[in-house]
Amino acid sequence: MDDLIKEFLDEAGEHVEGMNKNLLTLEGSIGKGVDKDVINTIFRSAHSLKGVSGMLGFMVISKLTHKMENVMDKLRSGEWGITTAIVDTLFKGLDKLEALLKGIREEGKEALDISDYVSQIEGMLGQKDSGKKPADEKSNLNISKELLSNIDKEEEKKIFEKLKAGDGNVYEITMRLNRDCFERGISPIDFYKDVESLGQVISVVPLNLKPLPMDISLIKEYDIEIVILLSTNYNPNYIISFLGSSELKINTIREISEEKVLPMDNSKYLQPFIDGTEEEIEKLNGEILKLEKGEDLQGTFNEIFRLCHRIKGSSAAMGYKSMSEVAHDSETILSRLRDKELSINGDVIDALLKVADFFHNSIEKIKVNKDSLIDIAEIKGKVVRFVKDERKKGVEMAVDMRKPIQLEVNEYNMSVIREAIEKGYKLFKVNVFLKENTPLGFERVFLIKNNLDEIGSVIRCEPDPEVYKQDNSGDISQFAALISTDKDDKIIRKVVDIDMVESINIEPFSIDESKKTEGQGIAALQSSDNSSAALQGTEPVVSDRRDTEGTGRRLSDVSQVSPGVQSIRVDISRLDNLMNLTGELVISKARMGQFGVNFKEIFDHQKIFSLLDNINSNLSRSSLELQKYKKSTSGDFFSETAKGISDLSDKLSHDIAGLEMEIRNLYRKRTILLDFMEEINSLGRITFGIQNGVMKSRMVAVGQLFHRFERIVRDLAKDRGKEIRLEISGEETELDKKVIDELGDPLTHMVRNSIDHGIESSDEREKSGKNKVAVLKFNASRVGNYICVEVSDDGRGIDVERIKQKVIEKGMADPDKVSKFTEAELINFIFLPGFSTASKITDISGRGVGLDVVRQKIDGLGGQVDIVTEKGKGTKFVIKLPLTLAIVSALLARINTEIYSIPLDSVKEIVRFKRGDIHKLDLNDTIKLRGKVLTIVPLSDLLQMNNGFKYESDIITAVIVGLEDKQIGIVVDTLLGEQDIVIKSIGDYFSNVVGISGASILGNGEISLILDIPSLIKRTEKI
Incomplete structure (x- = not known):
């Protein structure tokens, strides 16, 4: 689109x-x-x-x-x-x-x-x-027939009264929006908002797009002429300077009233204007430096133009004419650069950076005094020579028409190429040769590029029709492009084979080939022999533009002097990437913690000092015994031997004493370990802040979804002749935006079924003693490691007996088996395709299509849907959505040789009890805890490990977990403590494994399976 x-x-x-x-x-x-x-x-x-x-x-x-x-x-x-x-x-x-x-x-x-x-x-x-207004009736105002046919007689009357009272002015403005403006980053919608900021737009009519309805493709092919009827307090000169540009040309502006300029109070918009402009100035500095380096000229031109245009519009609306005027001059410079009337050189870049500095200084003055007068004489002197219509200095496209164009790629292109390859797209080089003396060569190349963009993405092209315009002195007869696409070369050939194309050459493009031409900057785009810098005799220089007061701060660094904006739009893929990196950071922090524990064990090992003391003691005793032996024996041989042994003992004692000293010195330096552990704790706090921030940035309040149903409930209730009040609670509960988007359809099906079949008519409700106004409730809450979304009504409830009849009628189960089904098992039949208990089919439900889709959608999100119903009281749908990719705190437990993670939100307490405290009740092991009977189950039994678990220890450890009002005790071998873990999906192959919701990588590199507490609690009912 x-x-x-x-x-x-x-x-x-x-x-x-x-x-x-x-x-x-x-x-x-x-x-x-x-x-x-x-x-x-x-x-x-x-x-x-x-x-x-x-x-x-x-x-x-x-x-x-x-x-x-x-x-x-x-x-x-x-x-x-x-x-x-x-x-x-x-x-x-x-x-x-x-x-x-x-x-x-x-x-x-x-x-x-x-x-x-x-x-x-x-x-x-x-x-x-x-x-x-009758078509033949004449107007009291000199308004053109195009506008007159689009306004009512009453509107015309109000205009006349407005003018008579002298309440501002009314102008009829005819303008032309060049088709190029859409390609150059100027949005017509933003333009319309600019017009609205000047006053009241009474009417807007296109003059040349007929017959209507318009074919939208015309926007790309023709200039649009429009006529605007505008009521404003501004004078014509100001309107022209504010709205006019090279792409938005004012043809005529005709005053319907006498000029009278009235002051406007814009004080409430001042802070948003300052905040927004500061952000735009910061971006502007960066984009100008990119332009100087020759990075992505097309995108950079568009972005600078867009930023200047926005600053021009907002400053004009606020009454800061000097800023608007300088921004308008900047647009003119950029237009001349694109038209190659100017070349990119150091002087031009310096002038644009001076403009950015002027905007920055202006905002700083406005902060101090909102009515500050800003002198523009100096900046005007810097830019005026580039704005004046001087002799053309631009260069022609340096393309040898007799040879194939050698496409060169820069670093940005390389990143796009790598991304395309990662996504599985194909890369092709496309060379198109037009016939000699082909008329409208530029327009044909423009069409070819557009056609390629329709089937893929043009990464690089020469010449680029969106950056360079054809000059009268020459024509374009050749075009080359690098494209990423999922189409084959036949499709590419088909879309570029337009009239007057002589030959087409299409070749696959490899990453190795792209590396050969990486990083050529401006020279790569304009050709090294004929670049604008070369012709001007000046090389672009990236200057370290510092202030003149010796502070050392870059004037372009707006972020150092002012806060950023309060909200931004971020592509969700970037958040996904941040989420993955945050997960890796958590794992890395856990590994560092493990290293710290290992070091602590080494430094706290006191046994080594005890051993050294024993060795010293034994050596001393040995030395004494040798001295005694020497005195009690005679003979030189024994005396010499004893002396030698005594000397060795002394040397060994000396060495051990030195070793002991070194070890004790090392032990005294254990404070370094304490510092290391403190840094780990600090890293933990930072990691938590990052993970919390990243997770929150993906989340949106569920109220955004719930409130969409106010209109749906209202319309369906009215259509069915029922009175229904929608109550919303828990709307501040947050969900991942992707989940919010996917929940819309399931909730719609539930609401339709509830209104059509669940909720009675007003008469029926009054007869049964109910309030005639039914209540439909939406609620969201966080329960353990799940988000629960509930849709409930106070209607007639689900007729379980009716479900039994339908199951038997449809032959879905034997009558004997049906009689043994529990209520929950019977209710589950309504989620099967084509199953419905409705006696009447309506236009919104009753065909058995809907609830099966609900279950499929919820299953696809890794969640589950349950129904709680009571005949005559109502029905409640409960959707439980697990956090399939999140970071949570967990209690680690060891079973045999494996480590399992128990989400801490589900842990109520930890108990230890004697083996003799266990009693059998209905074949289940139970204990008494504060006067209540609690079921305890070995985790190995819950996970069906079939290892014949036996209570071998006298003291048994159990983790009490619970969901809502039901609790069980899970018996484990050993508890290893709490840890933040990253929940990773276990994939489709293991998605049906009951009791496991995901996996995580621990600090020591081991894999830990994450327990699904709700499903484990359900399993205890079947054990």
């Missing part, structure tokens, strides 16, 4: 979600007083959608939101009161809006007729006030 359309759909989706939520709030306020803020919020959303869709040519959506806007205008002015009929009409409009957006997403067009809805709204307006 085109990025522009995706951006529009994302933006529209957010508006629709907000409007749904606010309409529900509005509906709840009927008869209780109106919250005008809610009405204004809905109005603004409809107004924004009308403008953006109109600018892009989605005139059906523009018309639909225009009509909804008319209704909201009546409500906010107080002319109409809020009624159920009006709210239903607005909900109907939202349904049509969602259908139109779906059509654009799936079919690329507005595939829905809204004439009936438009007639309904116009009928309502006609009953209350005036309808649509």
Whole structure:
């Protein structure tokens, strides 16, 4: 899908979600007083959608939101009161809006007729006030016919009254959005927001995209001309400087009123402006340095242009004209660089860095005094010579048309190549030769590149039509590209074989080949002989731009003087990678802890000193005995022998004394070990902080999912003629975003079944003594090592006897066996495909399709779904989702030679008891704990190790674990202590092993299996 359309759909989706939520709030306020803020919020959303869709040519959506806007205008002015009929009409409009957006997403067009809805709204307006302006009626205002046909008579009347009262100005602005702007990082949606920041956009109409509905591909092929009717307090010169650029050209601006500039209070937007601009300045510095090095010129140009454009828009909206003016000049410099009217050299880079410094200094002044006047004379002097229309200095593309183009790759390209190979994509070099004197060569190359982007990703190309433009002095007759794709060369040949192509050469591209040309920078892109730096006689220099006050701080280092923004968007793959690295850090920390324990055992070993003392004592005694022996014997031989032995004993004593001294010195240095252990503890604290932060960054509140169902419940209840109140609790409980996305469908099936079959009609409920308003509850909570999501109702419950009948009727089990099934076993049948107890099939349920999908989805997430039901009281679905990849604290236990991890959240306590305290009860081993009977089971029995476990020790250790209100004691051989462990998936082959939820690598390198406590507790019921 085109990025522009995706951006529009994302933006529209957010508006629709907000409007749904606010309409529900509005509906709840009927008869209780109106919250005008809610009405204004809905109005603004409809107004924004009308403008953006109109600018892009989605005139059906523009018309639909225009009509909804008319209704909201009546409500906010107080002319109409809020009624159920009006709210239903607005909900109907939202349904049509969602259908139109779906059509654009799936079919690329507005595939829905809204004439009936438009007639309904116009009928309502006609009953209350005036309808649509007749086509032949003349206007009191000199507005063009294109705009006049798109506004109502009442809107025209309001414009006239506004002008008469002197409340600001109204301008009719015609503009051209060059098709290149979409390729150069300027989003039309961002542009529309810029227009909105100037005042109120009354109407937007495209002039040249007809017939409608528009084919979105036209956006890529033609410039778009639009006409805007804008109510604003700004004068025409300011509007031109704020909106105009090389890609967004203002053709005419016609004043409908007398100019009168009024001051605006922007104080509440000051801090967001400062925070956002500081972040953009920091990025701008980095991108300019990348431009100097020649890294990814295409992406760098686009990013710098986008940053300058945003600074221009936001500063202008805040009234800081000097910043807006300098940013506008920067855009001009960048445009001239891309058009090759300027070359990339040290002077240009220095000027752009001076611009970034100017922005930084301006923000610092604004922080001190928001009304600070900023002198731009100096910076103007730096950039003016590059902005003026001087003689063209740019260079032509250095491509020898008679030889194949030698593609050169830089470090960034290499990273993209490696990533493509890791994902299994193929790499191809594509050379395309156009026929001699081919007209519109640049446009054809542009089309070829777009076609390649449709089937893969162009990593590198020469010439790059998005960076270089064809000059009048020459034409392009050859194109080369490096592409990653999952298609074969036949498909590639097909998409590049357009009109006027003479020959095509496609070859596989290898990683070895790419290494030969890595790291060529600007020279690789522009050719070493004809690079812009070479022609200018100047090599790009990366200067260490420090301040002039001797502080040594880089002026571009904004992060050192101001805090960052409060939120950012991060690709989830990056979080996945951080999560994996954090897991490895936890394992490394555990290994260091193990080393510390080993060292401590060495240094704390007191036995060596005892042995040394014994040796010294024995040697002393031996020496004394030898002296006695020497005196008591005669003869030189014995005397000499005794003397020799005595001397050796003395030397040995001396050496041992020296050894003892060294060992004692080493022992005294055990404080080093204490420091080491302290560092390990510090590492543990840091690791915990990192792991906690990374995990939280992936998590979103489940309330985001739950609140989507407010509208669904409301509509289904109304359709079935039932009164239902949705209650949400635990909405602050957090889940991984991927899990949130996957839970939507299962919850929808549960809600549909509950409303259609579980909840009775109001009359039926009153007859049975219930409140006629049924309650549907959503709840989320953390239970042990699981996240539990509950969907419950107070309806009629599941008829277990009816399930028995259906099982027998369908021949799914023998009648004798069915009679022996437990209630839980019978309820499990409703999760089978095609099974339903419903006597009536409706448009939303009753066919037996749905709950089987629920179980498949939950199983796919590694979770489980259970049902608790009571006839006449209601039903509760309980979804338990394990943390398949997380870091948790666990209690390590040894069974035989294996180590197992017990999630600490499930551990209630640890008990030790005598073997004689064990008693048999219903074939189970039990003990009495504080007056209550507790089942104890050897872990080897729970895991069915079949090793014939026997209680051999007199003192037995058991870990008491529990889930909700049920507890058991797991008998283990030895407890090894607590440790943070990384939960790793055990893969599909072992996913059905009962009692094991994952595995972890311990500090000593051993593998520890992680116990699944809920399934082990269930297993005790069957032992």
